[in-house]
Amino acid sequence: MPVDHQDFRIIEREGINYYLVDLRKAAMNALRDIIEGCAIVEQECWKPQEDFSHYIQKCDMLSYAVLARRIIGFCAGSLFVHDAIFIYSNDETMVLREFHHRNIARNMVFCNMRWILQSRHDEGIKHYAFMSISGNPRIVNGYYNHSFLIKILFDCSFKASDKLIRALDAYRHQYKISLVHEDYPFCLKNMFPGSNTFNPSDQRFQFLKRVKRNMPADFDHMERGDAFAFLVKLPAWFTRTFVFGLMVLAFGRRFFSRRGIGFFAGN
Structure with a gap:
């Protein structure tokens, strides 16, 4: 199938078309061009752990974004109950550097x-829990800096309930993910070995002291590829209202009638 196959197209914004594939139902061999296009983006963005296919x-x-029949970004996720x-685990979101100013990553996640x-x-x-896993200090620091109000209102990794911890434990067992230390339930071991290519001495890539309090002393995000799992758990009713608002922010009323994301899932 071509990357701009209309069966997968869900919406357009500012000349960029967004597509979404339900991988549980799609035939992988039919997605060869799409997978190859996403692999090119991944290779330009970081050092991948394995072949994208x-x-x-x-x-x-x-989900992926296309401009002039070229994939310029993608967002892969996994689902678990x-x-x-x-x-919803936002497993990998990548956008070519030249398009970072177009809010493409945000739009794909919202979709x-x-x-x-x-x-x-x-x-x-x-409840719905949204999860993002990263070993990049700048991203993890961002999780923390944006969690001030979240910690007050909702259940999240920086102030977690036993129920949220048990949910992540079940997810880890399903995907065979181990912890760096059993006392730190959100520090995942050996997730992205060798993928961080920045200088670990660079002050821009240092974990905040407040963040490091949530990590064991032997947390190794450079060589072993340890990562922090940030989750926020929201009531189902709030999630629906909140995500609807995000879609209006990103796409306006045009998304109301779009297939898969509009008011009727099959429209």
Whole structure:
């Protein structure tokens, strides 16, 4: 299938077309051009752990952005349900550097979240947990800096309930992920070995002291590739309202009638 296959197209913004593939239903061999296009983006953005064609088979969904029949960004995610909590893991989001100013990563993540809410009908879901895993100090510091109000209002990694910790434990066991230390439930071991290529002495890439309090002393994000899992758990009713607002912010009212993300999942 070509990268601009209309079956996967969901919306357009500022000349960039956004597509979404349900990987649980798609035939991987039919996605060859799409996978190759995403692999090119990944290789330009960082040092990948494995061949993208193998990696993507572990994911449940893939959204990507296209300009002039060229993939310029992608967002891969996985889905997991435990004890009335629906976890969306934003596994990998990458955009070519020349397009960083176009809010493409944001738009893909918003589309993924909206698609989940419109297409999944799991019974008994009371909360949605959004997860992002990173070993980059600047990103993890950002998690912390933006969690001040979140910690007051919601359940998150920097002030976690036992229920959230148990949900992540179940996710880890499903995906065979181990901890750096059992006392630090959000510090994941050996996630991205060797992928951080920045200078670890660079002051721009240092964990905040307040962040380091949430990590064991032997947390190794450079060689072993340890990473921090940031989760925020929201009530289901709030999630739907919040994501709807994000979509209006990103795409305006045009998304109301779009297939997969509009008011009717099948429209």
